[in-house]
Amino acid sequence: MIKTTDFCVICYKDYFTPEQLRSLKFGDKITFTDPIAKNLDQILIPAEKLDLLTKKEIIQRIIRSTSVQENWKKVDYLSKLVYGDSKMLNQNLHLIHKNPEIGKQLAEQIENSPQSISNLAGFTLGIFNSLNVEKLKNISELSQVIEEYTNNFKRSELIY
Structure with missing residues (x-):
């Protein structure tokens, strides 16, 4: 030196x-x-060549990212409020991993026709009360969180 x-x-x-x-x-x-x-x-840089990640490895890394996990938890929480089952949309979230465009379609479907996914928790005979009005807000929020999940997934995918 x-x-x-x-x-x-x-x-x-x-x-x-x-x-x-x-x-x-x-x-x-x-x-x-x-x-x-x-x-x-x-x-300074070793001559080591790294293999490219497979699609499955990329998805696994994205799923472990903090932002995607936080959105997943929000989807579970809001699914419990809207549909009475926190795991109701898990299958749909896995489909988003294969094709992120499904996320936008799912968010629109929940916003426009949430009962097309499953029966809504707590709604009986179409009678609206103050609890049902609150659940309608949860439907809108669930739709937004699914869009956020999709966007976070797409952003993370660009990194890998």
């Missing part, structure tokens, strides 16, 4: 002749040519 006031240069002392090494003093300016410059790509 050769230190200077502004920076240091790390190199083999073999690059210099014994005469240069003996005469070199602190503060001296020196110019030298690296005799093995052709191997520089091997010095």
Whole structure:
């Protein structure tokens, strides 16, 4: 290693002749040519080649990401409120992994016709009360969370 006031240069002392090494003093300016410059790509970065991830490995990494897991938990929570079963939409979420466009379709379907997925929890004979009005808000929120889940999945997919 050769230190200077502004920076240091790390190199083999073999690059210099014994005469240069003996005469070199602190503060001296020196110019030298690296005799093995052709191997520089091997010095800092190993020549290891990494295989590309398979689609399944990419999906597994995305599912483990924090943002996707948080959205999954929100979908479970809101599914419990809307349909009475927190796992009601799990199969649909797995379909989003294969084709993210399904997520937008699912969100629209829940927003426009939530009962087409399954019976709504707590709705009886079409009678509306204050609890049912609250459940309608949950339907809208569930639709939005599924869209967020789909968008987070797409964004994460771009990373990998």
